[in-house]
Amino acid sequence: NQTPECYSYEDCKATADWLLSQTDIRPLVGIVCGSGLGGLANMLKDQVVFNYKDIPNFPQSTVHGHAGRLVFGTLKGRPCICMQGRFHIYEGYPLQKGVYCVLGGPSFETIAECRMLHRMGADAVGMSTVHEAITARHCGMRVFALSLITNQAVMDYESKEKANHEEVLQTGKDRAMQLEQLVSTIVIRIEHSNNYA
Ligand SMILES: O=P(O)(O)O[C@@H]1C[C@H](O)[C@@H](CO)O1
Numbered sequence: 001n002q003t004p005e006c007y008s009y010e011d012c013k014a015t016a017d018w019l020l021s022q023t024d025i026r027p028l029v030g031i032v033c034g035s036g037l038g039g040l041a042n043m044l045k046d047q048v049v050f051n052y053k054d055i056p057n058f059p060q061s062t063v064h065g066h067a068g069r070l071v072f073g074t075l076k077g078r079p080c081i082c083m084q085g086r087f088h089i090y091e092g093y094p095l096q097k098g099v100y101c102v103l104g105g106p107s108f109e110t111i112a113e114c115r116m117l118h119r120m121g122a123d124a125v126g127m128s129t130v131h132e133a134i135t136a137r138h139c140g141m142r143v144f145a146l147s148l149i150t151n152q153a154v155m156d157y158e159s160k161e162k163a164n165h166e167e168v169l170q171t172g173k174d175r176a177m178q179l180e181q182l183v184s185t186i187v188i189r190i191e192h193s194n195n196y197a
C-alpha cells in the first residue's frame, strides 16, 4: 500500500465494499483510538479484526504504539468499529477536506474572486447554508449540512464558461433522487442513534 495523492470516491468505496464483504457487523459507532488508547478496542465483544496492511487502499500506521488494526465488534450490545491507530497529516497523508465559503450573492463570483477564494483555502463557494448553520448552532441545535456541488467555479480568464442558475437547477434535478435517498438514510440513522441515547 502506497500513500496516494488523494483518495477518490472509488478508492474509498472499494475499501468499504471489501470490509463489508468480510463481516456481517454494521457499526453504528466508530472510535478512533489515539496513542496509548488502542486498548479501548479490547472492550469490543465478538471481534472481527483486520490488519491495516491487509485492507485494500488502506493507509498504514507508522506511529509507535499504534497497532494498525481495524476492530469490528459490539460494545454494550451496539455494533462498533475501533481504529487501533490513526493517521496524521505529518505522515504524508492527504487531507480529505472540503471548505465551503459563503458570499453574499446574488451575483456569481467573478474569476478574480474565485481565484482569491481558492488561494484562501476554499473548495466550494455558495450563497447560503453558513447562515443557517450559524443560527441553528446559536439556538443549540446539532447541525449537519450537506451541499450539492452543482457547477464548476470558473477560474480561467480564457474560459467561455459562466456559472448560471439554469445549470445549478439542472444538476439539482439530475441528483435529486440520490440526495433524497441520502437524506432519508441519514434521517433514519439519526432516529436509530437517538433511540439508543
Ligand atoms: O439556496 P441555494 O444555495 O441552493 O441557492 C443557490 C444560491 C443562488 O440563489 C442560486 C445560484 O444559482 O442557487
Ligand code: HPA
Pocket: 108, 109, 125, 126, 127, 150, 151, 152, 153, 163, 168
Ligand atoms: O457557483 C456558485 N456560486 C455561488 N453560489 C452558488 N450556488 C450554486 N452554484 C453557485
